[in-house]
Amino acid sequence: MRKKCELCNCAANLFCDSDQASLCWECDAKVHSANFLVTKHPRILLCHVCQSLTPWHGSGPKFVPTMSLCTDCVTKNNDTCNHQNDDDVENDGVDGGEDEDEDEDEDEEEEEENQVVPWTSSTSMPPPPVSSSSNSATTTSTRFSNGAEEEAISI
DSSP, X not given: OOOBOTTTOSBOOEEETTTTEEEOHHXXXXXHTSSHHHHTOOEEEEOTTTOOXXXXXXXXXXXXXXXXXXXXXXXXXXXXXXXXXXXXXXXXXXXXXXXXXXXXXXXXXXXXXXXXXXXXXXXXXXXXXXXXXXXXXXXXXXXXXXXXXXXXXXX
């Protein structure tokens, strides 16, 4: 039987340890945003499958709707998956080794796509000049006259 919210009788999503109450998302937000003291109440998410307490806990004025599983449901699911994988392995042994070659090719392609190229600063070109804006207009020009270089700055 599903746990119900203590306030509105909807399906409960979390348990407030301080209030010893199971609450839905909406009622939890109303109750725990009332003042700064109740905002600090520790709350525990209920398992999405069996509604027992999960390892996930938190506090604050409002929780984002989140699904969580208790350790028992995770273990049951892993056991089910392991049994299914065992069946798949037995069936694959009869088929042959062609799938392994395809998997290796896919892995190599995936590795090539995920290559990280380091950023190096040892380039032969100097970095571009830093431009800055200012209120004064300053220009620099270089003139060549009779083989001598002259530099003029105008403001």
